[in-house]
Amino acid sequence: MFRDLVYDIRFRWYNECCLNRSILTFCVELCKGVVGIRSRLTQLVKKLVLWPEINSSHAKIRTLLVLGIPMFIFCALFSLIRWAVVWDGEIVAVASERQMAETAVQDYINQLEKIAGMPVQIPEDTIKYHPIWRLAAMEDKQELQRCLAAKLNYQYEACGIFIDGKKMVAVRDKSVGQVVLDKILSTYSQDGKGKVNFKQKVAMKTDIVDIDELMEADQAVEYIQYGGTDVKKYQVQEGDTLWDVATAAEISVEQLIEANPGLSPETIQIGQEIKISRPAPLVDVLSTHENIQQEEIAYPVQEKVDQELYWGEQKLVQEGSFGQREVVYEVTLENGQETGRKAMRQKIIKEPVPRIIAKGNKKLLAFRGGNGRLAYPTSGAIVSPFGARWGRTHQGVDIAANNGAPVVAAEAGTIEFAGNRGGYGLCVDVRHGSSVVTRYAHLSSAAVESGQRVERGQFIGRVGSTGNSTGPHLHFEVIVNGTQKNPTLFI
Numbered sequence: 001m002f003r004d005l006v007y008d009i010r011f012r013w014y015n016e017c018c019l020n021r022s023i024l025t026f027c028v029e030l031c032k033g034v035v036g037i038r039s040r041l042t043q044l045v046k047k048l049v050l051w052p053e054i055n056s057s058h059a060k061i062r063t064l065l066v067l068g069i070p071m072f073i074f075c076a077l078f079s080l081i082r083w084a085v086v087w088d089g090e091i092v093a094v095a096s097e098r099q100m101a102e103t104a105v106q107d108y109i110n111q112l113e114k115i116a117g118m119p120v121q122i123p124e125d126t127i128k129y130h131p132i133w134r135l136a137a138m139e140d141k142q143e144l145q146r147c148l149a150a151k152l153n154y155q156y157e158a159c160g161i162f163i164d165g166k167k168m169v170a171v172r173d174k175s176v177g178q179v180v181l182d183k184i185l186s187t188y189s190q191d192g193k194g195k196v197n198f199k200q201k202v203a204m205k206t207d208i209v210d211i212d213e214l215m216e217a218d219q220a221v222e223y224i225q226y227g228g229t230d231v232k233k234y235q236v237q238e239g240d241t242l243w244d245v246a247t248a249a250e251i252s253v254e255q256l257i258e259a260n261p262g263l264s265p266e267t268i269q270i271g272q273e274i275k276i277s278r279p280a281p282l283v284d285v286l287s288t289h290e291n292i293q294q295e296e297i298a299y300p301v302q303e304k305v306d307q308e309l310y311w312g313e314q315k316l317v318q319e320g321s322f323g324q325r326e327v328v329y330e331v332t333l334e335n336g337q338e339t340g341r342k343a344m345r346q347k348i349i350k351e352p353v354p355r356i357i358a359k360g361n362k363k364l365l366a367f368r369g370g371n372g373r374l375a376y377p378t379s380g381a382i383v384s385p386f387g388a389r390w391g392r393t394h395q396g397v398d399i400a401a402n403n404g405a406p407v408v409a410a411e412a413g414t415i416e417f418a419g420n421r422g423g424y425g426l427c428v429d430v431r432h433g434s435s436v437v438t439r440y441a442h443l444s445s446a447a448v449e450s451g452q453r454v455e456r457g458q459f460i461g462r463v464g465s466t467g468n469s470t471g472p473h474l475h476f477e478v479i480v481n482g483t484q485k486n487p488t489l490f491i
């Protein structure tokens, strides 16, 4: 006990008075003095016991006084010993009994754990109990705990959520952590049908945290989903408004201004760089699910030869129509954005109907082969020759033929004109090289279009009586360097 007292004197002077070394020395000397007083007292008692007049009443009183007063002082001093709760070298509370101090601290910790629902973490050896010499002490446990609440520092044993080894958030315990992770995953699961998992390595570990670091489940979900920011920049183009830029970035104008302090709709300039901050999750969720789609099937185009049609002539036999199928895709997404899809299986609902075109290859016997001359453009006799006729020049020859008789190209070439041309009626011009053009007039139908390439003897239309004509016939011209020549010189 005496050693405790000495400790207390030193302790108090160290911690409360901050006295210097000389005072400490004085203190030690004082203690030595106290020890001296004790040995003197012992000698005095011995003398008194052996004193011859010990039986006298006067001597009895004296003995009583000599022994009693120091005893009384000693007891009084002893009763002033208190117990200090020392936190990290600082006295945070003083109790009359050590037991009471310990109970108060333990009760206080239990209370904290009960409120928080998780273990309180106090580093070892940071709480100590020391005897001190003091008049007043806290007798009330509640008062003691109020002092502890004001000064005690402590942390909680919580559950940290780590993404790729880096701590992102802390929650109360692993069950709350699991709720957070499940909620993030369920955001991207397609009604629970698909498979979802994290792209990064996600782990829950015991983590010692301050109370203000803790998050509730919903708060933690939001932090992880929107906590990170992916800063992108945009250069203002002519005619852009803040609203355009924000809409394109899928954020609000407010968020855009928040990311660019000082930005205002009146001051944006062409070429100015604007930060487009879009919330980026701290963890990415990969998901796959099946997607069923109805699709059209394109129809094939089939060609078949029809002996009844002339070479170059074609006829639609059957109109094509689209088929229909049901395709099951496996769709892969990252944070809800599709990154790929793969067709797994398909079911044909309706087969496509092919488009069938008949093409002719029939040639008029007379037009086969080539001997350096033009082919005869239709079958029939020349009924009106080239040259002077009724006082003016007939620019071609008229070949008698029935309405609808096939007309073929006199030589390979390119269609220069196909359409109505005044007195010529429905007319086709075919250019053969740079200087020669052949003309076929009064047609009832044309099977070619301007710009189309035709071969010698290819079907180009049918005989008719359109334009300035008295009856069905083919008016045929050969134009060399812009001047009509007698066709009979070439056919």
Ligand SMILES: [Zn+2]
Binding pocket: 384, 394, 396, 397, 398, 475, 476
């Ligand atoms: Zn004519």
